[in-house]
Amino acid sequence: MTQQTQVTGWTREEMAQRLAQDIANGSYVNLGIGIPELVAKFVPEGRTFIYHTENGLLGMGPSPAEGEADPELINAGKRHVTANPGSAYFHHADSFAMIRGGHLDLSVLGAMQIAQNGDLANWSTGKPGAIPAVGGAMDLVAGVKQVFVMTQHCTKTGDPKLVESCSYPLTGRGVVDRVYTNLAVIDVTPDGFQVVELCPGVEFETVQELTGAPLRPASE
Amino acid sequence: MTQQTQVTGWTREEMAQRLAQDIANGSYVNLGIGIPELVAKFVPEGRTFIYHTENGLLGMGPSPAEGEADPELINAGKRHVTANPGSAYFHHADSFAMIRGGHLDLSVLGAMQIAQNGDLANWSTGKPGAIPAVGGAMDLVAGVKQVFVMTQHCTKTGDPKLVESCSYPLTGRGVVDRVYTNLAVIDVTPDGFQVVELCPGVEFETVQELTGAPLRPASE
Amino acid sequence: MINKRVLNPAEAVADIADGSSIMIGGFGEAGSPIELIHALIDQGASDLTVISNNTGSGEVGLAALLKERRVTKVICSFPKTLNSTVFPELYREGFTELELVPQGTLAERIRAGGAGVPAFYTPTAVGTPLAEGKEFREFNGRGYLLEHGLTADYSLIKGLTADSHGNLLYNKTARNFAPIMAMAADVTIVQAASVLEPGEIDPEIVVTPGIFVDRVVEVADPAYESELIAAGVSYP
Amino acid sequence: MINKRVLNPAEAVADIADGSSIMIGGFGEAGSPIELIHALIDQGASDLTVISNNTGSGEVGLAALLKERRVTKVICSFPKTLNSTVFPELYREGFTELELVPQGTLAERIRAGGAGVPAFYTPTAVGTPLAEGKEFREFNGRGYLLEHGLTADYSLIKGLTADSHGNLLYNKTARNFAPIMAMAADVTIVQAASVLEPGEIDPEIVVTPGIFVDRVVEVADPAYESELIAAGVSYP
Numbered sequence: 001m002t003q004q005t006q007v008t009g010w011t012r013e014e015m016a017q018r019l020a021q022d023i024a025n026g027s028y029v030n031l032g033i034g035i036p037e038l039v040a041k042f043v044p045e046g047r048t049f050i051y052h053t054e055n056g057l058l059g060m061g062p063s064p065a066e067g068e069a070d071p072e073l074i075n076a077g078k079r080h081v082t083a084n085p086g087s088a089y090f091h092h093a094d095s096f097a098m099i100r101g102g103h104l105d106l107s108v109l110g111a112m113q114i115a116q117n118g119d120l121a122n123w124s125t126g127k128p129g130a131i132p133a134v135g136g137a138m139d140l141v142a143g144v145k146q147v148f149v150m151t152q153h154c155t156k157t158g159d160p161k162l163v164e165s166c167s168y169p170l171t172g173r174g175v176v177d178r179v180y181t182n183l184a185v186i187d188v189t190p191d192g193f194q195v196v197e198l199c200p201g202v203e204f205e206t207v208q209e210l211t212g213a214p215l216r217p218a219s220e
Numbered sequence: 221m222t223q224q225t226q227v228t229g230w231t232r233e234e235m236a237q238r239l240a241q242d243i244a245n246g247s248y249v250n251l252g253i254g255i256p257e258l259v260a261k262f263v264p265e266g267r268t269f270i271y272h273t274e275n276g277l278l279g280m281g282p283s284p285a286e287g288e289a290d291p292e293l294i295n296a297g298k299r300h301v302t303a304n305p306g307s308a309y310f311h312h313a314d315s316f317a318m319i320r321g322g323h324l325d326l327s328v329l330g331a332m333q334i335a336q337n338g339d340l341a342n343w344s345t346g347k348p349g350a351i352p353a354v355g356g357a358m359d360l361v362a363g364v365k366q367v368f369v370m371t372q373h374c375t376k377t378g379d380p381k382l383v384e385s386c387s388y389p390l391t392g393r394g395v396v397d398r399v400y401t402n403l404a405v406i407d408v409t410p411d412g413f414q415v416v417e418l419c420p421g422v423e424f425e426t427v428q429e430l431t432g433a434p435l436r437p438a439s440e
Numbered sequence: 441m442i443n444k445r446v447l448n449p450a451e452a453v454a455d456i457a458d459g460s461s462i463m464i465g466g467f468g469e470a471g472s473p474i475e476l477i478h479a480l481i482d483q484g485a486s487d488l489t490v491i492s493n494n495t496g497s498g499e500v501g502l503a504a505l506l507k508e509r510r511v512t513k514v515i516c517s518f519p520k521t522l523n524s525t526v527f528p529e530l531y532r533e534g535f536t537e538l539e540l541v542p543q544g545t546l547a548e549r550i551r552a553g554g555a556g557v558p559a560f561y562t563p564t565a566v567g568t569p570l571a572e573g574k575e576f577r578e579f580n581g582r583g584y585l586l587e588h589g590l591t592a593d594y595s596l597i598k599g600l601t602a603d604s605h606g607n608l609l610y611n612k613t614a615r616n617f618a619p620i621m622a623m624a625a626d627v628t629i630v631q632a633a634s635v636l637e638p639g640e641i642d643p644e645i646v647v648t649p650g651i652f653v654d655r656v657v658e659v660a661d662p663a664y665e666s667e668l669i670a671a672g673v674s675y676p
Numbered sequence: 677m678i679n680k681r682v683l684n685p686a687e688a689v690a691d692i693a694d695g696s697s698i699m700i701g702g703f704g705e706a707g708s709p710i711e712l713i714h715a716l717i718d719q720g721a722s723d724l725t726v727i728s729n730n731t732g733s734g735e736v737g738l739a740a741l742l743k744e745r746r747v748t749k750v751i752c753s754f755p756k757t758l759n760s761t762v763f764p765e766l767y768r769e770g771f772t773e774l775e776l777v778p779q780g781t782l783a784e785r786i787r788a789g790g791a792g793v794p795a796f797y798t799p800t801a802v803g804t805p806l807a808e809g810k811e812f813r814e815f816n817g818r819g820y821l822l823e824h825g826l827t828a829d830y831s832l833i834k835g836l837t838a839d840s841h842g843n844l845l846y847n848k849t850a851r852n853f854a855p856i857m858a859m860a861a862d863v864t865i866v867q868a869a870s871v872l873e874p875g876e877i878d879p880e881i882v883v884t885p886g887i888f889v890d891r892v893v894e895v896a897d898p899a900y901e902s903e904l905i906a907a908g909v910s911y912p
Contacts, residue, residue, distance in 0.1 A: 026442045028651050048442050050605070050651070054779065055703040056849045058649045059605075071705055071900045072850035078704040078757070086442075086605040086638025088646035089848060091855040091883075092703075092729075093555075093787035096780030100556030100800065101623060103651050124805075131764050132776050133756040134806065139780030142799040143556050173803035246678045248887050268678050270841070270887070274543065275467040276613045278885045279841075291469055291664045292614035298468040298521070306678075306841040306874025308882035309612055311619040311647075312467075312493075313551035313791075316544030320564065320792030321859060323887050344569075351528050352540050353520040354570065359544030362563040363792055393567035548793070557784070558815040560796035579794040579824075588815075609880070644845070645881040 007206055009182035009199040015150055017042040018197075019108065019180045022148075027105040028052055028098075030140060033077035036108040036150050050086075052104055054136045056095050059087025076136065099136070100143040107144035109137065111151045111179075113166040116192040116213040118176040120149065121168035134171075141172035153181035153210055160212035162186065162193060183207045191216065227426055229402035229419040235370055237262040238417075239328065239400045242368075247325040248272055248318075250360060253297035256328040256370050270306075272324055274356045276315050279307025296356065319356070320363040327364035329357065331371045331399075333386040336412040336433040338396040340369065341388035354391075361392035373401035373430055380432035382406065382413060403427045411436065443604045444656045445635055449479035452629045452657045456485045456594055463550065463621040464492040464502060465597035468521060469665035471614035473598040473631050474501040476657075478675055480596070486510045491550070491592055493543065493617060495519040495527035498669035503527070504676070511536055515590070517543035523669060542570060545587055547620060552589035554623025554652070559588045595625035598662065599648070602632035603639075606653025607646045615647065622652040631659040679840045680892045681871055685715035688865045688893045692721045692830055699786065699857040700728040700738060701833035704757060705901035707850035709834040709867050710737045712893075714911055716832070722746045727786070727828055729779065729853060731755040731763035734905035739763070740912070747772055751826070753779035759905060778806060781823055783856060788825035790859025790888070795824045831861035834898065835884070838868035839875075842889025843882045851883065858888040867895040 010018065016038035023029060023039075025047040031037050040062065043049055051060040053075040060075060061082035069080035083089075098104055113121040120141055123134045141147050154160055162179065178196070179186045184207050185196040193211065195218045198204060208215045230238065236258035243249060243259075245267040251257050260282065263269055271280040273295040280295060281302035289300035303309075318324055333341040340361055343354045361367050371381055382399065398416070399406045404427050405417040413431065415438045418424060428435045446452045453476060456462070462480075466472030481504055488511045495514060496503030503526040505511060514536055519527050530536040541549065542564045552560055561584035565571050575586035597618035600611040608630060610618060622628045635658045668675075682688045689712060692698070698716075702708030717740055724747045731750055732739030739762040741747060750772055755763050766772040777785065778800045788796055797820035801807050811822035833854040836847040844866060846854060858864045871894045904911075 046441075050442065052651070053849070055706070056852050057643075058651055059643065070848060071902055072707065073848040074704060074706050078706075083643050083848070084638075086603055086607060086641075086650065087643040088607055088649035089643050089846075089851055090646075090649060091851050092779070092783035092853045093856045094649075096783050097551075097555035097623060098649075098651055100780055100784075100798065101554050102556060103623070119803075126805075129768060131756050131767060132774070133754045134776055134778050135754040136779035138778040138804060138806065139800045142802065143780070170804045266677075270678070272887070273613070275470070276616050277879075278887055279879065290612060291666055292471065293612040294468060294470050298470075303612070303879050304874075306839055306843060306877075306886065307879040308843055308885035309610075309615055309879050310882075310885060311615050312543070312547035312617045313620045314885075316547050317787075317791035317859060318885075318887055320544055320548075320562065321790050322792060323859070339567075346569075349532060351520050351531060352538070353518045354540055354542050355518040356543040358542040358568060358570065359564045362566065363544070390568045392565075548791070552796070555784070557796050557798060558818075558820055560788070560793050562793060582794075584794055612880070644848070 007183065007202060009202050012038055015180050015182060018185065019148060019150055020044060023049055023106060028103065029106045030054065030104055030144065032109040034110050036110060039108055052098060054095050054099065056090050056092060057083060057087060059084045096139055099139050102143060102145055104144045106146045106148060107140040108148045108150055109140065111149045111161060112168050114149055114162050114176050114179055115165045118174040118188040119166050120171045120176050121166040122171050124169045126169045137171050141175035146177050147175050149176050149179045151181055153183045160210055163212035227403065227422060229422050232258055235400050235402060238405065239368060239370055240264060243269055243326060248323065249326045250274065250324055250364065252329040254330050256330060259328055272318060274315050274319065276310050276312060277303060277307060279304045316359055319359050322363060322365055324364040326366045326368060327360040328368045328370055329360065331369045331381060332388050334369055334382050334396050334399055335386045336384055338394040338408040339386050340391045340396050341386040342391050344389045346389045357391050361395035366397050367395050369396050369399045371401055373403040380430055383432035444606045444653060445604050446655045446657050449475045449631065449657055450482065452476060452655050453479045453483050456480060456483060458485050459487045460485060460594060461489040461592040463592045463595035463625055464490055465616065465618040465621050467493050467613065467616040471598050471616050471618055472501050472665060473596045474663050474665065475659045476596040476629060476631050477501045477505055481505055481508055481676055487512050489513040491515040491590060493517050494521050495524060497521050497523040497665050499526065499674040500668040501665050506530055506536065509535060513537040515539040515541060517541055517546050540570065547617065549587055549590040550624045551620045553591040554620055557589050559586055561585065562587050590624060592625045593627065595621040595628045597621055597628065597630050599630050599632035601634050601636065601641065602630055602656045603636045603641050605638050606650030606656055607641050608648035608653065609641065610647055619648045622648045627654045628652055629655045631657050631662065633660055633662060634658065680842045680889060681840050682891045682893050685711045685867065685893055685895065686718065688712060688891050689715045689719050692716060692719060694721050695723045696721060696830060697725040697828040699828045699831035699861055700726055701852065701854040701857050703729050703852040707834050707852050707854055708737050708901060709832045710899050710901065711895045712832040712865060712867050713737050713741055717741055717744055717912055723748050725749040727751040727826060729753050730757050731760060733757050733759040733901050735762065735910035736904040737901050742766055742772065745771060749773040751775040751777060753777055753782050776806065783853065785823055785826040786860045787856045789827035790856055793825050795822055797821065798823050826860060828861045829863065831857040831864045833857055833864065833866050835866050835868035837870050837872065837877065838866055838892045839872045839877050841874050842886030842892055843877050844884035844889065845877065846883055855884045858884050863890045864888055865891045867893050867898065869896055869898060870894060
């Protein structure tokens with residue numbers, strides 16, 4: 001694996017930018033805590049996305065200017081945000097009614113593991129002694145129309161994150177539609193992982209080598 | 221029955237006034253369509269009741285002054301009303317969450333029949349060809365903490381409304397706490413109908429005669 | 441740029457197909473989206489299932505839609521109103537089927553449909569004829585019925601103020617079923633007396649967030665059933 | 677005359693007994709009713725079950741209540757936060773039990789508790805470890821779990837503006853769990869930055885109607901967890 005792990009591929013920003021291209025104008029989007037939040041920086045020209053944060057705001061805007069933060073205007077990651085024109089506040093039951101009721105178009109989440117059948121593990125290592133914390137991840141994958149995962153292709157120790165079946169506790173079964181990694185864009189299909197696009201300069205064989213399940217190459 | 225049907229007892233207004241005396245200050249009250257609405261005219265000195273109307277208003281006030289009606293400010297009977305200071309509007313699911321969740325203190329309803337075990341029939345004669353219409357009655361009796369019935373003691377044809385068991389389709393089983401008629405105030409107890417108070421000038425035996433189930437006399 | 445405005449009621453309801461299920465807001469005339477209903481009458485769709493608390497009055501609005509024999513099923517809590525003669529005739533004739541639902545159960549079924557809850561238990565109607573055929577279950581020694589979430593292809597609702605994102609405010613008790621019907625339909629169509637730009641409605645007071653709304657049409661001076669009936673109107 | 681005002685936080689929480697279940701509003705520090713929680717710490721009740729989305733930060737507010745060993749069970753979705761060290765220790769030690777609930781399921785269970793719905797079905801957590809021991813059922817070919825309504829003896833919540841009838845407005849995302857917790861508790865206790873007279877809040881914009889509120893105490897200038905932690909505060 002020594003050779004392959006030197007393949008870096010897309011940066012996080014490039015991953016976010018690539019993912020943003022696949023979001024239709026007018027979409028209602030929930031961006032998970034962490035890397036997925038970067039997507040908001042790369043909205044393609046001419047499109048508007050409306051961001052939902054599950055703690056009760058639709059129309060979330062960027063971080064506030066220095067000194068203008070309200071400690072009670074935060075996102076799901078508990079970071080200070082703003083509210084765009086046309087936004088709305090609501091309580092938690094209404095917020096998750098949006099999620100569970102299929103009203104959101106897209107959820108972008110990080111992942112520990114994605115299985116070839118779309119199973120997702122992103123909330124717990126299952127290690128004894130760990131403090132379990134699930135937040136809204138299970139609700140999002142169960143309710144939102146499309147689920148995109150945005151993640152490094154491998155773990156920090158070089159293990160594949162795209163696998164035949166998850167060894168970590170699941171967040172949901174068969175819920176992932178598409179995966180954006182630093183190496184490729186990969187669909188989850190009834191036939192398993194299907195490469196949609198490779199990072200320029202990255203070979204299919206390299207990606208396959210770093211993936212724990214069979215990949216189907218992009219059709220020409 | 222000729223003799224007894226000449227007993228008129230309390231007027232509707234007197235019934236409403238008598239009932240209002242049994243409502244504690246600060247109670248949240250839903251008054252059913254028709255005679256129960258009269259209760260609002262007899263709030264005892266020093267008490268405030270807050271009226272809930274299931275079509276989405278808490279803090280309902282009296283009819284508007286001539287020419288000041290808003291066709292979209294109505295009560296459950298679809299009559300024009302007003303909103304008192306401190307009122308709130310809300311949608312139907314929230315309104316019935318108040319009802320079903322036990323947040324209302326009292327529901328006052330009319331009745332076709334009340335059985336000695338507290339069964340209530342007040343929505344349908346069950347006659348073939350009748351248009352069935354239930355509204356919020358079944359929700360009110362299932363959810364509100366206390367259910368008072370306000371009704372003439374007998375039907376227009378002289379039949380008793382307080383009976384051993386209802387012949388009409390039920391609104392709810394074992395739901396009535398107390399009945400206010402033109403002749404008496406009667407509790408529904410585990411031992412059946414218990415007279416609490418007789419209309420002045422009306423004999424217990426007269427009321428028993430006009431009642432389709434055994435009555436227990438008021439204890440002295 | 442997001443703009444859910446449509447030009448007029450006709451355009452708003454143009455794609456409603458025969459056989460559609462449609463939630464229609466309103467409690468009596470309060471909140472009844474008369475202009476949208478009249479546009480639907482003009483549009484011609486038939487074999488409709490209508491979910492609404494009542495069945496309309498006189499021969500305008502919802503009652504007029506029924507009278508045109510366009511509704512083959514009604515799901516409602518109270519199909520009798522003052523001046524309601526249209527529905528009773530269609531019901532007795534057997535043209536329009538009725539599913540009678542207690543008002544709170546109707547509201548909660550709609551809310552559940554919109555919230556992704558397929559079914560829930562309620563104490564309402566236990567031991568009554570409306571419990572027939574329904575699953576009964578006890579929790580903590582009390583009996584409940586299983587009720588199912590309700591969704592629809594379309595909802596037609598009336599707001600007071602909207603913005604182009606679909607955020608809505610209502611007028612007094614005209615709110616009634618509209619916010620939950622907006623949640624429960626695939627396509628929610630709103631008529632509002634004014635349609636503003638995003639940012640003109642305080643986000644703290646939005647009643648229906650725009651995510652639940654698909655189309656907004658401005659009807660600046662909506663009619664009321666009672667006024668039309670008093671004026672002797674019979675639509676169309 | 678109806679007046680739900682109480683004099684101060686101490687009076688507001690005075691009757692909370694050992695063994696009570698208490699819902700506490702807030703998502704992180706937004707909406708956390710710190711002054712009510714501190715009053716509860718001073719008051720002394722123990723063996724509490726706390727229902728709250730998180731478990732607090734630093735050694736103030738909810739984390740301080742935990743640190744005083746007054747909470748033997750927590751029902752929450754995310755018991756880890758920045759600066760959250762108190763709960764992990766109590767959990768590993770076995771002093772405080774944890775019932776982990778997905779955030780949307782937690783919200784819906786609280787809303788159901790307040791709405792008189794004893795149980796409902798949800799797709800969330802199907803096929804995961806959090807489905808263990810839960811009833812599974814299919815509707816229209818999809819799997820769901822049975823979840824139960826959640827109620828409590830008390831709820832402690834934070835509003836921005838109240839009136840003496842208990843009507844409430846909130847500040848931005850501080851709203852979060854407060855409106856549903858107000859519905860689900862036998863006794864709902866509110867701290868608000870200002871308490872007005874009836875009629876001073878527009879009935880169209882009320883978020884929590886007064887029927888769900890039992891006591892209101894004015895805390896004009898509430899503290900924030902982050903500020904207290906930055907100032908090195910450890911309560912009491």
